[in-house]
Amino acid sequence: MSETLYSIGEFSRMSGLPVKTLRFYHDKQLLIPCYVEFDTGYRHYNLRNLEQSQVIKALRGLDFGLEQISRILEGQPDDGDILDFLETQKAALQSEIERRADIVQALDLIIARESDARKLMQTNDDRIVQKQLPPQLVGGIRHRGSYQDCATLFGKLGRALGRHIAGKAMMLCYDEEFREDDADFEPCMPIKRVVKKPQVHVREIPGGSCIALVHRGPYETLSRSYGRLMSYAKEHELVLQRPSREIYLKGPGMIFRGNPEKYLTEIQILVAEDPNGRPPI
Amino acid sequence: MSETLYSIGEFSRMSGLPVKTLRFYHDKQLLIPCYVEFDTGYRHYNLRNLEQSQVIKALRGLDFGLEQISRILEGQPDDGDILDFLETQKAALQSEIERRADIVQALDLIIARESDARKLMQTNDDRIVQKQLPPQLVGGIRHRGSYQDCATLFGKLGRALGRHIAGKAMMLCYDEEFREDDADFEPCMPIKRVVKKPQVHVREIPGGSCIALVHRGPYETLSRSYGRLMSYAKEHELVLQRPSREIYLKGPGMIFRGNPEKYLTEIQILVAEDPNGRPPI
DNA sequence: GGTAAGGGCTCCAGCAACTGGAGGGTCAAG
DNA sequence: CTTGACCCTCCAGTTGCTGGAGCCCTTACC
Numbered sequence: 001m002s003e004t005l006y007s008i009g010e011f012s013r014m015s016g017l018p019v020k021t022l023r024f025y026h027d028k029q030l031l032i033p034c035y036v037e038f039d040t041g042y043r044h045y046n047l048r049n050l051e052q053s054q055v056i057k058a059l060r061g062l063d064f065g066l067e068q069i070s071r072i073l074e075g076q077p078d079d080g081d082i083l084d085f086l087e088t089q090k091a092a093l094q095s096e097i098e099r100r101a102d103i104v105q106a107l108d109l110i111i112a113r114e115s116d117a118r119k120l121m122q123t124n125d126d127r128i129v130q131k132q133l134p135p136q137l138v139g140g141i142r143h144r145g146s147y148q149d150c151a152t153l154f155g156k157l158g159r160a161l162g163r164h165i166a167g168k169a170m171m172l173c174y175d176e177e178f179r180e181d182d183a184d185f186e187p188c189m190p191i192k193r194v195v196k197k198p199q200v201h202v203r204e205i206p207g208g209s210c211i212a213l214v215h216r217g218p219y220e221t222l223s224r225s226y227g228r229l230m231s232y233a234k235e236h237e238l239v240l241q242r243p244s245r246e247i248y249l250k251g252p253g254m255i256f257r258g259n260p261e262k263y264l265t266e267i268q269i270l271v272a273e274d275p276n277g278r279p280p281i
Numbered sequence: 282m283s284e285t286l287y288s289i290g291e292f293s294r295m296s297g298l299p300v301k302t303l304r305f306y307h308d309k310q311l312l313i314p315c316y317v318e319f320d321t322g323y324r325h326y327n328l329r330n331l332e333q334s335q336v337i338k339a340l341r342g343l344d345f346g347l348e349q350i351s352r353i354l355e356g357q358p359d360d361g362d363i364l365d366f367l368e369t370q371k372a373a374l375q376s377e378i379e380r381r382a383d384i385v386q387a388l389d390l391i392i393a394r395e396s397d398a399r400k401l402m403q404t405n406d407d408r409i410v411q412k413q414l415p416p417q418l419v420g421g422i423r424h425r426g427s428y429q430d431c432a433t434l435f436g437k438l439g440r441a442l443g444r445h446i447a448g449k450a451m452m453l454c455y456d457e458e459f460r461e462d463d464a465d466f467e468p469c470m471p472i473k474r475v476v477k478k479p480q481v482h483v484r485e486i487p488g489g490s491c492i493a494l495v496h497r498g499p500y501e502t503l504s505r506s507y508g509r510l511m512s513y514a515k516e517h518e519l520v521l522q523r524p525s526r527e528i529y530l531k532g533p534g535m536i537f538r539g540n541p542e543k544y545l546t547e548i549q550i551l552v553a554e555d556p557n558g559r560p561p562i
Numbered sequence: 563g564g565t566a567a568g569g570g571c572t573c574c575a576g577c578a579a580c581t582g583g584a585g586g587g588t589c590a591a592g
Numbered sequence: 593c594t595t596g597a598c599c600c601t602c603c604a605g606t607t608g609c610t611g612g613a614g615c616c617c618t619t620a621c622c
Contacts, residue, residue, distance in 0.1 A: 107371045
């Protein structure tokens with residue numbers, strides 16, 4: 001009984017696998033045509049090959065590698081451990097899914113921040129305002145030295161507080177006047193709950209009446225905005241309290257340093273209650 | 282003001298990228314060392330390179346391709362369309378997640394069936410039993426011809442009924458005696474609800490008292506089991522009804538043909554109610 | 563002066579699973 | 593005899609590296 005043989009082209013149409021792929025599978029010993037003409041090298045396939053091809057297609061569809069498929073096909077007679085293969089594959093896929101899901105989550109965060117910043121950008125003006133600040137729970141690391149160091153410190157804070165962080169990064173500035181090299185400052189992160197971390201000072205900073213403005217531009221020009229706040233205070237006979245606060249509404253992002261001309265920083269300085277009991281305007 | 286330069290080894294330790302990778306990135310114009318010695322080819326990196334490397338690392342961590350990273354880095358000054366990149370990437374990742382989730386689901390199904398069959402295998406005997414069958418909603422395609430055709434028919438049924446399928450494949454056999462070539466049979470699938478599909482006959486098949494046994498082995502040997510049922514019926518003076526039913530407990534799987542010696546097929550034949558009103562034993 | 567260690571360099575190969583193309587042989591019909 | 597449809601092999605390219613061979617250079621040590 002002679003069975004019908006099919007050329008690689010016919011077999012390709014029957015199996016749904018491209019000719020190139022069939023040749024490749026032959027090369028890899030995965031799907032060996034039942035007969036190869038010696039002189040021309042022409043491949044000929046039969047129906048058993050068709051069955052094999054369908055198995056291979058199915059397993060490829062389940063994302064098995066060719067190597068694995070080979071092993072599965074070899075160990076087929078005993079048939080017992082196919083379940084292991086399936087379970088292993090499932091686990092592998094699930095861990096890949098998880099990895100990607102994590103990335104998507106991270107992306108979501110970044111996207112949220114970015115479009116947030118975009119919106120801020122549109123609606124910001126640089127007028128001085130007076131407003132009430134609520135008390136705020138923060139964790140901070142006070143430091144004396146150059147402002148250059150704050151990147152490291154924010155890094156440390158971020159790692160220490162992680163998922164407890166509940167707002168934009170900020171800084172408390174304890175200096176009376178601006179110092180470049182020997183400044184006294186405290187990078188802070190708002191947090192939701194009290195957490196104990198080594199090196200991190202966690203406590204509530206007070207609320208109250210403050211004067212504030214949103215500074216636009218690189219940090220080097222912050223002193224101009226401080227100047228404006230000072231003269232405003234003098235003009236309105238307000239007594240200011242240290243430390244002043246800088247809220248980094250938009251600064252260097254998690255990925256890009258961004259354009260410093262577009263950085264937004266809110267400066268807040270608490271106003272001392274008037275000793276006469278007159279409420280601050 | 283001369284800035285410090287770092288050799289590729291030092292820079293590798295600072296950036297956390299392997300030396301090989303740094304050379305590769307240089308080759309790809311992704312991270313170009315600020316200075317390359319002309320005669321030795323030695324690469325030298327500066328702190329700006331370090332920043333770039335961190336951006337690249339971050340983007341790689343978000344699964345961006347090098348090509349994309351290049352484009353992002355190039356279009357950085359305007360800075361506007363970064364959000365598009367992020368959204369695109371997120372969408373891409375999500376579709377990958379979905380694909381894998383689909384595969385996992387399919388794997389689950391296969392695993393369930395397989396371990397199901399495994400369990401059946403252990404606990405099966407081939408004794409004849411009498412039992413009550415509930416009525417069952419099925420969709421079937423009646424056919425006259427060779428049993429060879431049933432693979433195609435089951436395929437058609439599967440595609441037509443898809444997710445409505447609610448149990449093992451089965452077949453109704455209308456022939457009085459076994460025929461090889463001109464058989465009259467109907468591949469069926471149990472379903473949950475009435476659905477209308479062209480070419481598929483959907484209806485409820487009756488329940489009632491039946492005799493049944495589980496046949497183990499290839500379909501070619503089914504007639505032996507039919508024989509046993511017949512002589513049992515004669516012995517117990519039971520009148521049998523057509524069509525008989527074959528339930529394919531374990532047959533060729535979705536991927537593998539499996540070992541026919543291990544196929545399990547339950548044969549059920551309804552028993553006509555005794556005309557005397559005596560309940561069947 | 564030899565040599566070993568520790569950097570650096572280039573170029574080549576390989577992973578996975580194909581895909582595309584060049585260049586050439588085979589077969590049947592018109 | 594040509595045309596067109598097939599078929600073949602071999603090579604290159606995809607992505608993001610990784611490993612190795614083979615070579616150069618400097619420094620330290622014996």
